[in-house]
Amino acid sequence: MLLSIRNLGKRYADHVALSDVNLEIPKGKIFGLLGPNGAGKTSLIRIITQITGPDSGEILFDGEPLRLAHADQIGYLPEERGLYKKMKVGEQLLYLAQLKGMPKDDAITKLKEWFIRLDIKEWWNKPVDDLSKGMQQKTQFIATVVHEPKLLILDEPFSGFDPINANMLKDEILAIKARGTTVLFSTHRMESVEELCDEIALINHARVVLSGNKDEVQNRYKKNQFSIRFEGELLSIPGIEIVSHESAGHAILRFSAGMGTNEAIALLIQHIRLLEFKEVIPSFNDIFIQVVSETN
Amino acid sequence: MNKILLVIQREYVTRVLKKSFWISSLLAPVLITAIYAIPIWLAMKDKEQKQIAIFDQSHLLKSADLQDKELVFTFTNVPEKSFKTQFAKSGYDAFVSIPVDVLTNPKGVHIYSSKNIGLNLKESVERLIQNKVRQELMYKAGISAKVYEDTQVDIASETITVSENGGETSSSSAGAMILAGIMGLILYVTLLLYGSQVMNGVIEEKSNRIIEVIISSVKPYQLMLGKIIGVGLVGLTQFLLWIVLTIGLTQVTGKIYASKVKATIAVDQGRASVDMRNAMQDSPMGEVTKVLESTNIPLILVAFLFYFFVGYLLYSSLFAAIGSAVESATEAQQFTFIVMIPIILSFLLAQYTMQDPDSTVAFWASMIPFTSPINMMVRLPYGVPVWELVLSMCLLVVGFLACSWISARIYRVGILMYGKKATWKELSKWLFYKG
Secondary structure: OOEEEEEEEEEOOOOEEEEEEEEEEOOOOEEEEEOOOOOOHHHHHHHHOOOOOOOEEEEEEOOEEOOHHHHHHEEEEOOOOOOOOOOEHHHHHHHHHHHOOOOHHHHHHHHHHHHHHOOOHHHOOOEHHHOOHHHHHHHHHHHHHOOOOOEEEEEOOOOOOOHHHHHHHHHHHHHHHHOOOEEEEEOOOHHHHHHHOOEEEEEEOOEEEEEEEHHHHHHHOOOOEEEEEEEOOOOOEOOEEEEEEEEOOEEEEEEOOOOOHHHHHHHHOOOOEEEEEEEOOOOHHHHHHHHHHHHO | OHHHHHHHHHHHHHHHOOHHHHHHHHHHHHHHHHHHHHHHHHHHOOOOOEEEEEEEOOOOOOHHHOOOOOEEEEEOOOOHHHHHHHHHHHOOOEEEEEOOOOOOOHHHOEEEOOOOOOHHHHHHHHHHHHHHHHHHHHHHOOOOHHHHHHOOOOOOOOEEEEOOOOOEEEEOHHHHHHHHHHHHHHHHHHHHHHHHHHHHHHHHHHHHOOHHHHOOOOOHHHHHHHHHHHHHHHHHHHHHHHHHHHHHHHHHHHHHHHHHHHHHHHHHOOHHHHHHHHHHHHOHHHHHHHHHHHOOHHHHHHHHHHHHHHHHHHHHHHHHHHHHHOOOHHHHHHHHHHHHHHHHHHHHHHHHHHHOOOOHHHHHHOOOOOOHHHHHHHHHHHOOOHHHHHHHHHHHHHHHHHHHHHHHHHHHHHOOOOOOOOOHHHHHHHOOOOO
């Protein structure tokens, strides 16, 4: 485990931000932190980045209790992100990299590699003021990863990205994961969760209400439903419930308890010509809405 | 610690590389040198000589009575009326007519000119005639010219401070006042200037939203301290530039004047140098020079840099706390007045301190940390006991530590508060937030 969060609690004067939060974030995986606005995601991230401290509980970073020196091994891209407008791109990134403890020469070498990689070589001496929003986002991303952190924390990384930059960002996140970096990323966008995450945790009202491996969570929320495409007329078959049959040649079915898929298929093909048969996997969108409304 | 240095470096370098920094660093010494040099230059300048025709019907004046370095008199017998008609082509700047009965009719003198004559010329002509007329009247009353000359005495006092062991130093209370005033004013302006620079820097980081990235790398108090020290070093750099450039420029102009004086002494029997010395002594800078000669300049300089830097640290930590609580400079106004009141108050107290540097009010004003930077600097040229200076410095350091502690607590909460209008109540709550 790269990060073990144990019994974490945090309260502000007028509300509880986190209550008894327990999470295990495995090394080298992409961990999705989900939850509605105000659920406590940002509070949790600020405690991990040591911007604020917890009231109770503890965090282990790579097996050791989290301490100040670990800040240099974390890269953090906050949701509200900005740059010094008057500084030049190169010197700004150099400053931010040095603040993360990189020696100057190292930082320059690594930054130049990133400038070539993202095809922005000519920006080094440009003031940030002159950059477009997309260019600023690239700059901010480099600032987050240049010191090769063990843990990368991205808070709503895709917000405000155009499709091309979003795609580039996705590729970079996967490339960073391939190098063994752990990524913790918080988002509302469920399609990026499905595409990228290995593990997820859902926070609602300061508590973790759902967590685990992505496939395992999806399996947990399966409703034993199957989608079929077929030719012929679908009649009611004992033991097979038609959940929906909105267009000709397509239906969603549920089988009665104890009926296996092979058995069901054997029954179905007596009446129709089966073109496609697959299990309905619940989307994270559905799971999210279901769990959040259940726990409210 | 390393990270504080990085923050200091960024704050310092980005500001020192700005054009506005160099403009203000160069402009001030040039202005100071100009204040010093222009009166001397005016005194030394060769004045244009004016040609004046004089028609003296009283036959009182001799050419020996009409000596003036700017005016050349020529006696003429052309009467007023005909002179007026040929005045334009005569080449004279003015025509003076003195009536026969000038001794009894002093208002009968007329000065004619084609252009409006300057006040200086009018006064010079009047003075010359008046001197002669007075001499003549005195003579008629039985007082010799010699006696008249001897009665023209000027009183000029010299002020001297006496130290405990009886030693004497010539002092100038006017000069001390000017020096005190200048230092008080510079402190007043710079405390406000650099303090609000710190505040704007904090607001910039917060409204830019870069703050969260930065404080995931450094602790908020490191960022705050780094910013304050960085901006303060910019201030010190500016002072050093001002001091070095001003001394350099005044030395150079002094040399230029000295060589000119040497050149003129030969032709003008030293009149120019006398004029120059008079001009120097009469100008306010001359008084200050006298004070500088009689006071301990290194002490004043060191104390000035100390009071500027620590006083600045105290105020700017408060400015930083305000900057952290707001999202724009306009929103900051409701809080800045509370920091500006002590600065303005110290400046007002300084006027009083300057008049009476040993009064009880002056003593306390130079002890209390908020008012001491300006008021102690104002007292210093008049002489202050060592224990008072040391106590005041210690109190200022204590004041700074207390203010920065309070500020750091407000700052670390404030910089992360978005979209929440800060109030005094809110700010005081932040003081007691846990980590």
